[in-house]
Amino acid sequence: MRFAIPxxxxxxxxxxxxxxxxxxxxxxxxxxxxxxxxxxxxxxxANPDEQxxxxxMKGKVWLLNIWGTWCASCRIEHPLLVELARREQVDIVGLNxxxxxxxAKVWLRDLGDPYVITAVDESGRIGIDWGxxxxxxxxxxxxxxxxxxxxxxxxxxxxxxxxxxxxxxKLQGRQS
Amino acid sequence: MNPKRKQKLILIIAxxxxxxxxxxxxxxxxxxxxxxFFSPTDVVAGKAPEDAKFRIGGLVEAGxxxxxxxxxxxxxxxxxxxxxVAIRYTGILPDLFREGQGIVSLGRLDDTGVFVxxxxxxxxxxNYMPPEVADALEKTRQAEESGKAAQTxxxxxxxxxxx
Amino acid sequence: xxxxxxxxxxxxxxxxxxxxxxxxxVGSFTGTTAWMALARPAAKVQMLLVTISYAIxxxxxxxxxxxxxxxxxxxxxxxxxxxxxxxxxxxHEGSLLLWMLILAGWTVSVSIFSRGVPLQMIAxxxxxxxxxxxxxxxxxxxxxxxxxxMLPAPADGQSxxxxxxxxxxxxxxxxxxxxxxxxxxxxxxxxxxLIGGRLDMAWARxxxxxxxxxxxxxxxxxxxxxxxxxxxxxxxxxxxxDPVENASFMPWLMGTAxxxxxxxxxxxxAFKAWTVLLAVCAFSLSLLxxxxxxxxxxxxxxxxATDPARGAFILAFLGVVVGSSLALYAWRAPQLRSNxxxxxxxxxxxxxxxxxxxxxxxxxxLLGTLYPLVLDALGIxxxxxxxxxxxxxxxxxxxxxxxxxxxGALARWKKDNLVEILKRLRxxxxxxxxxxxxxxxxxxxxxxxxxxxxxxxxxxxLASLQGLxxxxxxxxxxxxxxxxxxxxxxxxxxxxxxxxxxxxxxSLTTIYSVEKDLRMAPGDSYDIAGYNFAFEGxxxxxxxxxxxxxxxxxxxxxxxxxxxLAAQKRQYDIQMSIMTEAxxxxxFTRDLYVALGExxxxxxxxxxxxxxxxxxxxxxxxxLLMGLGGVLAVCDRRYRRVSERLAQQTxxxxxxxxxx
Numbered sequence: 001m002r003f004a005i006p007x008x009x010x011x012x013x014x015x016x017x018x019x020x021x022x023x024x025x026x027x028x029x030x031x032x033x034x035x036x037x038x039x040x041x042x043x044x045x046a047n048p049d050e051q052x053x054x055x056x057m058k059g060k061v062w063l064l065n066i067w068g069t070w071c072a073s074c075r076i077e078h079p080l081l082v083e084l085a086r087r088e089q090v091d092i093v094g095l096n097x098x099x100x101x102x103x104a105k106v107w108l109r110d111l112g113d114p115y116v117i118t119a120v121d122e123s124g125r126i127g128i129d130w131g132x133x134x135x136x137x138x139x140x141x142x143x144x145x146x147x148x149x150x151x152x153x154x155x156x157x158x159x160x161x162x163x164x165x166x167x168x169x170k171l172q173g174r175q176s
Numbered sequence: 177m178n179p180k181r182k183q184k185l186i187l188i189i190a191x192x193x194x195x196x197x198x199x200x201x202x203x204x205x206x207x208x209x210x211x212x213f214f215s216p217t218d219v220v221a222g223k224a225p226e227d228a229k230f231r232i233g234g235l236v237e238a239g240x241x242x243x244x245x246x247x248x249x250x251x252x253x254x255x256x257x258x259x260x261v262a263i264r265y266t267g268i269l270p271d272l273f274r275e276g277q278g279i280v281s282l283g284r285l286d287d288t289g290v291f292v293x294x295x296x297x298x299x300x301x302x303n304y305m306p307p308e309v310a311d312a313l314e315k316t317r318q319a320e321e322s323g324k325a326a327q328t329x330x331x332x333x334x335x336x337x338x339x
Numbered sequence: 340x341x342x343x344x345x346x347x348x349x350x351x352x353x354x355x356x357x358x359x360x361x362x363x364x365v366g367s368f369t370g371t372t373a374w375m376a377l378a379r380p381a382a383k384v385q386m387l388l389v390t391i392s393y394a395i396x397x398x399x400x401x402x403x404x405x406x407x408x409x410x411x412x413x414x415x416x417x418x419x420x421x422x423x424x425x426x427x428x429x430x431h432e433g434s435l436l437l438w439m440l441i442l443a444g445w446t447v448s449v450s451i452f453s454r455g456v457p458l459q460m461i462a463x464x465x466x467x468x469x470x471x472x473x474x475x476x477x478x479x480x481x482x483x484x485x486x487x488x489m490l491p492a493p494a495d496g497q498s499x500x501x502x503x504x505x506x507x508x509x510x511x512x513x514x515x516x517x518x519x520x521x522x523x524x525x526x527x528x529x530x531x532x533l534i535g536g537r538l539d540m541a542w543a544r545x546x547x548x549x550x551x552x553x554x555x556x557x558x559x560x561x562x563x564x565x566x567x568x569x570x571x572x573x574x575x576x577x578x579x580x581d582p583v584e585n586a587s588f589m590p591w592l593m594g595t596a597x598x599x600x601x602x603x604x605x606x607x608x609a610f611k612a613w614t615v616l617l618a619v620c621a622f623s624l625s626l627l628x629x630x631x632x633x634x635x636x637x638x639x640x641x642x643x644a645t646d647p648a649r650g651a652f653i654l655a656f657l658g659v660v661v662g663s664s665l666a667l668y669a670w671r672a673p674q675l676r677s678n679x680x681x682x683x684x685x686x687x688x689x690x691x692x693x694x695x696x697x698x699x700x701x702x703x704x705l706l707g708t709l710y711p712l713v714l715d716a717l718g719i720x721x722x723x724x725x726x727x728x729x730x731x732x733x734x735x736x737x738x739x740x741x742x743x744x745x746x747g748a749l750a751r752w753k754k755d756n757l758v759e760i761l762k763r764l765r766x767x768x769x770x771x772x773x774x775x776x777x778x779x780x781x782x783x784x785x786x787x788x789x790x791x792x793x794x795x796x797x798x799x800x801l802a803s804l805q806g807l808x809x810x811x812x813x814x815x816x817x818x819x820x821x822x823x824x825x826x827x828x829x830x831x832x833x834x835x836x837x838x839x840x841x842x843x844x845x846s847l848t849t850i851y852s853v854e855k856d857l858r859m860a861p862g863d864s865y866d867i868a869g870y871n872f873a874f875e876g877x878x879x880x881x882x883x884x885x886x887x888x889x890x891x892x893x894x895x896x897x898x899x900x901x902x903x904l905a906a907q908k909r910q911y912d913i914q915m916s917i918m919t920e921a922x923x924x925x926x927f928t929r930d931l932y933v934a935l936g937e938x939x940x941x942x943x944x945x946x947x948x949x950x951x952x953x954x955x956x957x958x959x960x961x962x963l964l965m966g967l968g969g970v971l972a973v974c975d976r977r978y979r980r981v982s983e984r985l986a987q988q989t990x991x992x993x994x995x996x997x998x999x
Contacts, residue, residue: 004669006616007662010623014658016713068238068276076916083493098238098276124257157411161489183683191695198699198736205731206706206724213721231723247858247939248946267856268936268946271917 032147037064037139038129045096045104045118052093052119054145061171062091063164064139065115065155066127068099069107074136077154078111084160085114090168094118097127140164142171211282220259224285232261232291233280241275251290254279265293272298342407345395346486352388352443353476355381359446359469363462375462382443382450382465385472389443393436396485397427406492409433409485415496417884417912418504425509432485434512438629439475441513441520446472449524449549456545463531464524471523474656482652507567514560515587519625521553522594526622529615530664533671538615543605548973550601550618551830554594555969561587562962570923575854575932575950577958580729585708586628589701593621596697598969599690604677607752609687611675612668613694619668623661624701630657631708682754689747696740703732741795741842744835745802749809763809767801782851782953783868792846799839803832830972837964844957853951856936860944868951870931871895876943877935885909887920890935890945894924906933906947921948929953 032038041053054064065081067074085092094115096104101120108118121127130139140149149167151159213231214224224230234254241252249266252275263281273279273296283293359381366374396409400423405411413429414422422429428437446468453461479485528546532538564584569577578584597617603609630653681687707724714722745767749760761768775794779785810828814820853867861876873893880889887907894901904922911918921934929951936946 003612003672006620007665007669010661010665013709014654014662016709018654127257157489157493158408161408180680187683187688191691194695195699201735202699202703202706202732205728206710209725209728209731211723211725213723229725243939247944248856268934268948271919 032130032139033150035147037141037145037147038126040119040121040126040129042095042119042121042126045094045101045108045120048101048120052117054141057091057093057141058145059143060091061143061168062093062116062141063168064093064095064130064141066095066097066130066137068097069103074154075111077136077156078114080155080157080160081114082112089165090172091116095126095130096120098122098124138164140167140171213280215256216254216259216261217256219261219285219291226285229282229284229294231280231282232263233278234261235278236273236275238275254281261291262289263291263293263296265296269296270298274298341395342399342404342486342488345392345399346484348388348392348395349476349480349484349486352385352392352439353473353480355385355388356469356472356476359385360466360473362466363469364466367459367462367466372458375458378462378465378469379450381469382446385469386443386447389436389440393427393440396433396436397424400424400426403496404492405494405496406488406490407485408487408489411489411493411496413496415884418496419883421506422504422509428512432479432483432487434516435475435479435483436485437513438516438520439472439479441516442468442472442475442523445520445524449527453545460531460535460542463534464527467527467530468523471527471660474660478652478656505567505571507563508571511560511563511567514556514563516560518553518555518557518560518594519587519590519628521549521556522590522618522622522625524549524553525597525618526664529618530667532615532675533664533667536671536674538604538611538675540605540608543601543614544977546618547598547601547605548978550594550598551969551973554591554598555966557587557591557594558962558966558969561591562959562966565962566959569955570921575852575921575934575948575952577848577955580707580724580726582708583632585704586624586631589704589708590621590624590628592697592701592704593617593624596694596701597621599693599697603687603690607679607681607687609677609679609681610691610694611677612672615672615675616668617694619661619664623657623664626653626657626660629653679753681752684750684755684757686747686750686752686755689743689750692743693740693747696736696743700733700736703736704729707732737842738791738795741799741838744799744838748803748831748835749806764802764805767798767805770801771795771798782847784851786850788846789850792843792850796839796843796846799842800836803835803839807832825975825977827972827975827977830968830970830975832968833971834965834968837961837966837968839961840957840964841961844954844959844961847954848952848958851953852955855949857947857949858939858944859947860942865949867949868929868953869896870901870951872931872933872949874945874947877938877945880905880907882909885911885918888935888938890933890947892922892933892947892949894931902931904931904933906935908935908937925956927956930955 037054039054041051044050044052067078081092084090092115094117096118098121101122104118104120108115119126130137136154138151138155139147140151142148148171149164151164155164211229211231212225213233216232216234218224219232224232232254234256237253237255237260241250243250246266248268249264250269251262251264253260253262255261263283265281265283277298280297281291281293282295282297283291286292359378363375363378363381366372366377396407398404399407399410400414401420403410403414403416409430409432413433414426418426426433428434446465449468450461450465453464456464525546528542528549532542561584564587565577568579569575597614600610600614600617604611604614707728711722711724745764746757746760749763750757771794774797775790776785778793779789782789806828807824810824811817811820851868855865855867857863857865859865859874861874864871864873866872871894873895875891875893877888877890880887887909890906890908892904892906894904902924904924906922907920909918909920910916919934921932923933924931932948932950932952934948934950936948938945
């Protein structure tokens with residue numbers, strides 16, 4: 001009988017590990033997914049008098065990318081976004097989060113501007129509505145204005161290739 | 177009892193005693209060194225222990241980082257987008273410490289409610305938030321959402337300074 | 340086209356692995372010699388296929404084939420050649436391929452260096468190794484194919500995490516994997532013995548060298564990781580009790596217990612069931628280590644590849660491997676009777692004592708590593724276990740262990756007299772106590788901890804030398820006597836002295852280190868332990884793929900220049916990430932360590948970290964001695980004779996369990 005003790009201990013440990021796996025902390029599912037994108041109206045970076053609101057994107061599949069010049073990881077993903085914008089598969093809207101407007105302009109001038117439009121969220125209010133918890137973050141919104149996917153952290157070539165672009169293509173396909 | 181069995185018995189007793197002492201030491205040390213994690217909201221609500229070390233995590237609030245005259249003591253605020261806690265740390269910050277990034281810090285509260293950190297950690301791979309921080313921020317957001325449903329008219333700053 | 344060939348080679352390797360895991364095993368039960376004989380060629384073909392696959396991935400790195408997604412994610416055009424070669428295992432998919440290559444390599448080695456082993460036994464051993472291969476190959480092909488394409492191919496890659504662009508870290512994973520995977524051989528032997536229900540001294544003698552070599556690699560791999568953390572992370576610590584470190588430390592503790600238990604099984608036929616259990620546990624913990632690191636279940640500063648789907652696969656794999664082997668153990672182990680007896684005062688008791696302590700250490704690490712996960716899983720709280728816990732547990736366990744090392748190595752098998760041994764060791768004891776009390780004063784300040792560390796180190800060393808001395812004392816020709824001592828004894832002595840060196844290093848570094856974070860303007864200087872650190876300011880420097888601020892610190896002692904240290908703060912071009920590169924003047928008795936913090940103000944002041952670390956090199960020197968001791972023991976003549984002797988045994992005798 002005592003020779004079975006190791007087996008019992010192992011089964012217990014494996015049970016806990018299995019539970020632990022089910023609770024991946026990074027995959028905090030955004031409750032926003034499947035729901036309409038939170039509405040907002042914010043000045044654009046190019047022209048503070050002009051306002052941007054998600055309603056303007058109705059009828060198109062688009063990405064919302066939350067970024068800031070203070071965010072090191074944003075710089076990592078930036079070239080990829082520029083590349084993505086160049087391919088013109090999908091419109092990307094930037095949300096410049098808690099940032100210095102002048103610095104943000106310099107950033108886009110120097111590193112390239114992948115965004116069809118950039119909205120400025122100086123107070124950080126909108127970020128909270130979108131369930132944002134750390135720049136950069138990217139949302140996929142469909143033609144009906146429903147949030148379909150959220151990517152936390154810098155967009156990687158792999159995430160783009162395997163998740164985001166197929167989803168965008170699917171959503172675009174359904175639309176036409 | 178023959179001597180051989182007696183010896184074997186002594187051996188077993190000695191081993192059981194040894195293991196017992198070891199387990200006792202182990203559990204004692206274990207109890208004393210468990211460190212709980214609290215979000216800034218928890219700390220402001222007074223849930224964190226006042227006389228023990230614990231961990232706190234959140235985003236470093238943009239514009240809050242200040243150096244004191246000695247050049248080594250840094251004060252900054254961490255937030256979970258609801259509440260804010262001031263942290264003071266003397267020493268060299270990790271490479272990935274930046275405003276807006278998530279950090280976890282180890283330390284204790286002083287009399288004035290400032291968190292005196294003995295360690296500040298930022299993630300190495302910089303792709304991810306520390307999971308505890310992500311969790312705390314998500315909770316805030318959910319609380320916020322239900323709160324907003326109740327009173328839709330409230331606007332303005334949602335950060336409460338802790339002094 | 341070429342990467343697809345690599346992928347194809349992996350699929351073929353899987354087919355071969357399936358054949359290897361089924362056919363020889365079935366043959367060993369039906370007694371079909373041809374089926375059993377298939378094991379050796381299958382192992383070789385598998386090795387060939389995995390090598391081709393590995394070479395193709397390396398080729399993709401060398402020619403910058405960014406159409407391969409893995410290359411894009413871990414390499415770029417400006418990456419130096421050496422990090423492109425090591426980049427192959429710089430991330431998840433490639434490190435698995437390396438793991439697989441090493442497993443195939445161990446399997447082939449077993450098939451080659453086993454001529455004297457009965458065919459039935461070797462067929463089962465290779466077959467079990469084949470099963471492990473099947474698991475890992477499936478894992479790669481299903482969840483983490485390193486040859487996945489990314490089309491259209493980007494012009495440049497993402498580059499390797501700058502933290503990993505380092506020589507020490509580049510060779511750390513292969514070493515660690517050699518150890519982890521090496522334990523699979525011990526595991527396969529244990530399982531083969533359980534299946535056959537027979538385990539004799541020849542079996543133990545045959546398994547020992549493999550275990551020693553795996554253990555040596557693991558020891559050196561862990562030491563390399565510790566050394567890397569010391570100079571690269573910029574905190575000057577050498578061990579953090581980080582879950583990933585713990586994940587490699589647990590198999591090491593089990594492996595150490597296994598080596599000692601095997602000694603008793605080989606020499607005396609004792610602890611049979613225990614040895615088998617330790618072999619299963621050592622490999623299980625190696626797999627658990629992989630699980631913890633690769634799945635992100637436990638987040639830590641090291642976890643650079645995280646993916647729950649992969650975690651689920653490893654967990655299932657772990658469940659099958661460990662669950663089935665432990666079930667087999669529960670069923671068969673009662674037949675592995677050790678029909679030898681030993682007195683309480685004997686070498687066997689000493690080894691048992693060692694095993695109990697190692698097991699307690701391992702259990703405490705396991706508790707500290709998994710407990711936070713368990714609480715999280717049950718939704719109770721998010722906690723972490725502080726470093727003081729591990730220190731508080733290890734110190735009281737290490738002291739009796741060290742005391743026992745000295746005594747146990749001198750004890751005879753079966754029956755000895757403890758009082759007699761202690762009498763022989765009286766001079767060693769006196770010298771240890773005197774040295775332990777006196778030597779700390781040389782460090783400038785007496786502390787009890789230092790006395791303890793030095794005293795125990797001296798005790799182990801002197802007791803080991805006493806053992807050597809006793810082997811020579813009654814011999815007339817000392818030279819002949821010296822040469823007649825077996826490599827096994829030399830290996831043991833060396834490893835035990837390694838433990839002594841290690842413990843002296845740990846205690847002196849911990850107690851006498853001086854660590855200062857300072858604000859320094861150009862021209863400022865500061866004295867630590869007799870060394871004067873003068874900050875000369877910060878200049879710009881340029882590397883192959885980074886720019887850096889370089890802080891120059893001139894160190895003098897008594898007015899004479901010791902060294903000039905240039906610590907860097909690097910900014911890597913591609914990731915724009917910032918890295919601290921410490922400058923270290925390494926020495927036998929002390930390290931001087933300078934790291935740059937941040938620029939403060941406008942007068943050229945920086946925050947600077949100055950460390951004085953006495954005897955820190957002894958930590959790694961001790962580990963190296965332990966590892967070398969493990970290899971030296973393998974060179975013992977008796978292992979070379981083992982194949983001949985085994986060949987003389989009748990190979991056609993039934994190996995099935997005899998009813999008892």
